[in-house]
Amino acid sequence: MRGGEYTRPTAGLAFGYAQANLVILKLELAFDFLLFCQRNAIACPVLEVLEPGCFEAKFLAPGSDIRTDLPRYRVFHQGVLQAEPLSIVDYWQSDFVSFLLGCSFSFEGALLEQGLEVRHISEGRNVPMYVTNVPCRSAGVFSGPLVVSMRPFAARDVAKAVQITGRYKAVHGAPIHIGDPAALGIRDISAPDMGDAVTIRPGELPVFWACGCTPQAVVMQSKPDLVITHAPGHMFVTDLRDRDLEMIGG
Amino acid sequence: MRGGEYTRPTAGLAFGYAQANLVILKLELAFDFLLFCQRNAIACPVLEVLEPGCFEAKFLAPGSDIRTDLPRYRVFHQGVLQAEPLSIVDYWQSDFVSFLLGCSFSFEGALLEQGLEVRHISEGRNVPMYVTNVPCRSAGVFSGPLVVSMRPFAARDVAKAVQITGRYKAVHGAPIHIGDPAALGIRDISAPDMGDAVTIRPGELPVFWACGCTPQAVVMQSKPDLVITHAPGHMFVTDLRDRDLEMIGG
Numbered sequence: 001m002r003g004g005e006y007t008r009p010t011a012g013l014a015f016g017y018a019q020a021n022l023v024i025l026k027l028e029l030a031f032d033f034l035l036f037c038q039r040n041a042i043a044c045p046v047l048e049v050l051e052p053g054c055f056e057a058k059f060l061a062p063g064s065d066i067r068t069d070l071p072r073y074r075v076f077h078q079g080v081l082q083a084e085p086l087s088i089v090d091y092w093q094s095d096f097v098s099f100l101l102g103c104s105f106s107f108e109g110a111l112l113e114q115g116l117e118v119r120h121i122s123e124g125r126n127v128p129m130y131v132t133n134v135p136c137r138s139a140g141v142f143s144g145p146l147v148v149s150m151r152p153f154a155a156r157d158v159a160k161a162v163q164i165t166g167r168y169k170a171v172h173g174a175p176i177h178i179g180d181p182a183a184l185g186i187r188d189i190s191a192p193d194m195g196d197a198v199t200i201r202p203g204e205l206p207v208f209w210a211c212g213c214t215p216q217a218v219v220m221q222s223k224p225d226l227v228i229t230h231a232p233g234h235m236f237v238t239d240l241r242d243r244d245l246e247m248i249g250g
Numbered sequence: 251m252r253g254g255e256y257t258r259p260t261a262g263l264a265f266g267y268a269q270a271n272l273v274i275l276k277l278e279l280a281f282d283f284l285l286f287c288q289r290n291a292i293a294c295p296v297l298e299v300l301e302p303g304c305f306e307a308k309f310l311a312p313g314s315d316i317r318t319d320l321p322r323y324r325v326f327h328q329g330v331l332q333a334e335p336l337s338i339v340d341y342w343q344s345d346f347v348s349f350l351l352g353c354s355f356s357f358e359g360a361l362l363e364q365g366l367e368v369r370h371i372s373e374g375r376n377v378p379m380y381v382t383n384v385p386c387r388s389a390g391v392f393s394g395p396l397v398v399s400m401r402p403f404a405a406r407d408v409a410k411a412v413q414i415t416g417r418y419k420a421v422h423g424a425p426i427h428i429g430d431p432a433a434l435g436i437r438d439i440s441a442p443d444m445g446d447a448v449t450i451r452p453g454e455l456p457v458f459w460a461c462g463c464t465p466q467a468v469v470m471q472s473k474p475d476l477v478i479t480h481a482p483g484h485m486f487v488t489d490l491r492d493r494d495l496e497m498i499g500g
Binding site: 027030031034035038039046049051140 | 285
């Protein structure tokens with residue numbers, strides 16, 4: 001990724017290691033955003049916050065450079081997506097504060113290990129994500145809707161998926177909604193707002209987890225001057241074992 | 251408390267309701283402090299952060315006024331304790347940000363319900379608290395030692411106390427240390443740094459929980475211009491049921 005060679009989504013990559021969402025913003029916005037994360041901890045579980053100007057994730061991946069070590073980024077000016085670069089070295093500013101938030105890709109290894117199929121991995125796609133009609137709790141300048149990721153499971157496997165993912169609270173934990181897209185304001189499950197659609201077979205229910213792309217929907221609504229994030233599904237792969245997350249999340 | 255009539259510690263008060271530590275500081279310090287809490291979440295579990303200038307804890311106790319509704323406060327100037335007023339109405343500033351952090355008094359009802367004795371309640375004292383030699387993870391201007399509270403339990407009851415309190419992660423959860431004060435740098439268990447000493451009977455072990463007075467020790471070391479806290483043991487009694495905390499803390 002640092003060399004610009006790997007530019008695809010990271011689902012299914014480096015099983016056993018936690019992955020993270022990235023949000024970078026200027027120091028003057030950092031308190032409001034950290035408070036937003038605290039108030040919406042299921043969608044925005046904070047794994048690490050870097051010191052202002054720092055671009056090494058010392059806790060999650062010593063020696064990393066978060067300006068180059070994700071496969072793809074998104075640059076938002078006043079809430080509008082302006083670019084999707086492979087590196088943000090040219091965008092870096094000395095007062096940038098970087099937030100790394102838990103990602104549900106981190107529990108997919110555990111789902112597979114327990115014999116469950118993760119559809120977007122089987123189909124070689126990015127996970128489907130939807131902007132819901134559920135408002136987040138606002139904080140300072142930040143307000144906007146909850147984003148969810150979706151994985152379909154057979155009715156007999158849904159409880160198992162709840163129990164397995166419920167152990168990983170630092171990476172969104174248990175689903176927030178099961179089986180009724182309309183109740184979340186999702187009109188067409190085959191047309192996700194981010195990522196790719198996946199097949200839902202007869203007898204399967206769509207299962208929804210809070211998603212670390214929530215800050216991106218919130219940035220689009222709140223329109224701060226400048227925010228940089230990962231591109232949806234193109235995560236920061238950390239050195240932390242996913243089983244260590246069970247402890248971080250309590 | 252609002253009328254200045256109740257000025258004592260709050261251990262044993264309003265069983266079944268969560269209690270909270272208070273830290274108030276100026277907006278310019280708020281990001282550093284919230285980050286300190288995130289990095290030291292066992293000692294500083296955030297229950298609510300009030301908007302700048304706001305003194306009603308809308309989530310924990312609608313209708314409350316955190317300037318008057320605690321029995322006693324502490325005012326620190328550049329890390330030095332200057333006053334212990336019963337109200338902070340005269341100290342209030344429009345850019346104050348108030349943090350309410352979980353308090354271990356919240357799980358004492360559950361300990362009693364399960365048949366365990368809580369010594370400082372039996373003896374009508376404040377809980378004993380100790381400044382340890384364990385450094386917190388620093389954040390911005392804030393660095394300093396971990397503070398712990400101590401409750402003695404018979405050897406046969408220690409595991410039970412761990413299991414009960416482990417369910418309450420939003421109010422410090424399980425003990426961080428059991429049975430060896432010296433390993434925490436505590437020289438004399440009968441001389442706590444805050445609160446009162448309690449009797450430890452033969453066959454009992456001192457059991458230590460991370461304590462929400464940690465920010466006070468950190469303020470004394472970090473010496474910010476102005477910080478107001480609760481007086482140790484003189485907590486904010488909330489409207490939140492302690493059993494609801496089991497969910498907040500995950």
